[in-house]
Amino acid sequence: MSPKLRRILVPGLFALVGLVVLLGLGTWQIERKLWKEALIATLSERLTAPPEPLPPAASWPSLDRSEHEFRRVAFRAEFLPGKTPQQRDRETRLFTSGSALREDVKAPGYFVFAPARLADGRLVVVDRGYVQNERPTADTPLVERPEGPQEIVGVIRWPEEPGLFANDYSRYDDLWFVRDPAAMAQRNGWGAVAPFYIVQEAPVPTGGVPRPGGLTIKLRNDHLQYALTWYGLALVLLAVFAFWARGRLKEK
Numbered sequence: 658m659s660p661k662l663r664r665i666l667v668p669g670l671f672a673l674v675g676l677v678v679l680l681g682l683g684t685w686q687i688e689r690k691l692w693k694e695a696l697i698a699t700l701s702e703r704l705t706a707p708p709e710p711l712p713p714a715a716s717w718p719s720l721d722r723s724e725h726e727f728r729r730v731a732f733r734a735e736f737l738p739g740k741t742p743q744q745r746d747r748e749t750r751l752f753t754s755g756s757a758l759r760e761d762v763k764a765p766g767y768f769v770f771a772p773a774r775l776a777d778g779r780l781v782v783v784d785r786g787y788v789q790n791e792r793p794t795a796d797t798p799l800v801e802r803p804e805g806p807q808e809i810v811g812v813i814r815w816p817e818e819p820g821l822f823a824n825d826y827s828r829y830d831d832l833w834f835v836r837d838p839a840a841m842a843q844r845n846g847w848g849a850v851a852p853f854y855i856v857q858e859a860p861v862p863t864g865g866v867p868r869p870g871g872l873t874i875k876l877r878n879d880h881l882q883y884a885l886t887w888y889g890l891a892l893v894l895l896a897v898f899a900f901w902a903r904g905r906l907k908e909k
Contacts, residue, residue, distance in 0.1 A: 683884045706728075749845060753766060782850050786869035801862065
């Protein structure tokens, strides 16, 4: 190997590694783009499909989140009556500053979560809808509970994972910040509930409070832009190294 080639060998190896990394990142973003487009299409199809029957309770432990979340369902259930004069145990509230999945929820407020009993006696937690309230507290009056069996149409959702540093519940305000139906049920003494919860679309309560509504999927899909950025950096690296190597090879 000539002395000139030896002078660019080590920098060339570093440039090659950088080029492979940049091309790999660009290709990964293209794969993410295809995955995101397929996910958007799947979720959009589920949210616009006719409602299906609620999965039977025997299948709940084996339900696959990727297969069942965001599917629309229809079922008959009755909301539990309260056990106390204030009936605090029949609903709980989840704070929201606005929803990315509800176009009609743009202001601070809360979602009303309540247990509903199916015909077989099993319980499903239902997100009954949104109530606008700048500062809900433990003294915020409860919303009216419908009596008797209800024909509920809604969307299956899975619980959220509590954050490492975020508070999932405020005892002082009796307010939740994480959608966790099992934890809600345990705290309020509802009993065993389904491993998922239902975002109610219908029926709309008399007076419109709480306000149910359909979900809208709006996922960001900037992966093509990111891919072009990584590929562009790879091209710049290649051009810069070629220019530098050419100069080094011409040196006497």
